[in-house]
Amino acid sequence: MNAWSEWDHIVKVDPDKTLYEDETFEDVAATGTDAIMVGGTLGMTEEKMAEYVEGCIEGTRGHDIPVYIEPSSAGVVVHPDGLDGYLVPIVFNAGDIAWVTGAHKEWVRMDGDIQWDVTHTEAYIVLNEEASVAEYTQADCTLDAADVAAYAEVAEQMFGQDIVYVEYSGTLGDPEIVGAAHDALDEATLFYGGGVHDYDSAFEMGQHSDVVVVGDLVHDAGCAAVRETVEGVTAANN
Ligand SMILES: CC(C)=CCC/C(C)=C/CC/C(C)=C/CC/C(C)=C/COP(=O)(O)OP(=O)(O)O
Numbered sequence: 081m082n083a084w085s086e087w088d089h090i091v092k093v094d095p096d097k098t099l100y101e102d103e104t105f106e107d108v109a110a111t112g113t114d115a116i117m118v119g120g121t122l123g124m125t126e127e128k129m130a131e132y133v134e135g136c137i138e139g140t141r142g143h144d145i146p147v148y149i150e151p152s153s154a155g156v157v158v159h160p161d162g163l164d165g166y167l168v169p170i171v172f173n174a175g176d177i178a179w180v181t182g183a184h185k186e187w188v189r190m191d192g193d194i195q196w197d198v199t200h201t202e203a204y205i206v207l208n209e210e211a212s213v214a215e216y217t218q219a220d221c222t223l224d225a226a227d228v229a230a231y232a233e234v235a236e237q238m239f240g241q242d243i244v245y246v247e248y249s250g251t252l253g254d255p256e257i258v259g260a261a262h263d264a265l266d267e268a269t270l271f272y273g274g275g276v277h278d279y280d281s282a283f284e285m286g287q288h289s290d291v292v293v294v295g296d297l298v299h300d301a302g303c304a305a306v307r308e309t310v311e312g313v314t315a316a317n318n
């Protein structure tokens with residue numbers, strides 16, 4: 081069974097942002113989250129990625145929390161010891177095929193150290209037109225619930241994707257749309273991310289998805305706020 085089938089909550093840390101006040105990666109690991117993902121769109125460099133990933137690996141020692149890299153481009157992928165794996169986005173509603181197969185082809189050409197046994201893909205559906213990721217990938221964010229459900233089904237049934245990721249980065253999504261994606265999946269796991277900031281928003285999105293991803297909150301409000309979202313998601317799943 082894939083690791084993420086057991087997860088309810090992920091913290092996504094962005095190497096272009098600092099942790100809240102004097103918090104540490106160990107504090108992040110102690111929030112009760114199930115996994116840490118390292119990724120971001122803007123201002124990413126290999127150095128920042130390497131430093132952050134090392135910090136996460138160090139901070140999760142003693143906590144049973146896996147660390148995954150979620151690369152936004154080929155140039156930021158690093159291969160440190162102790163990393164659990166790679167979750168590589170494929171943007172199903174991208175306006176440019178570069179974000180479906182092009183960047184991936186370039187990565188495979190240039191990276192001689194890809195560990196395929198721990199490299200998995202995520203079928204992204206990007207829905208907040210204001211987010212950098214939407215601009216970056218020229219995503220079509222005008223989709224309705226039926227469109228999103230159909231993309232989710234295409235991803236699982238035609239492209240064999242194990243993870244579908246409904247991405248509202250920066251804003252809380254439409255529960256009806258998230259739920260439509262969830263209902264469209266058979267075995268695949270639905271990740272939801274965007275704007276989750278407290279118990280209630282986590283509870284709501286937890287009811288419409290399998291795994292809730294919390295990003296900006298860890299940088300802007302810190303681990304106490306993240307812990308509340310863990311509680312909300314846990315309540316939604318029980
Ligand atoms: C082939 C390789 C190794 C990489 C390409 C992977 C692809 C297709 C990336 C496309 C962009 C994407 C889906 C990145 C995932 C990370 C993500 C969604 C970060 C959040 O983005 P924003 O919140 O919009 O950006 P900032 O937080 O940086 O403003």
Ligand SMILES: O=P(O)(O)OC[C@@H](O)CO
Nearest residue numbers: 249250273274275295296
């Ligand atoms: O930063 P937020 O809005 O929590 O979004 C989480 C994640 O889906 C971003 O890729």
Ligand SMILES: [Mg+2]
Nearest residue numbers: 249250295296
């Ligand atoms: Mg962001």
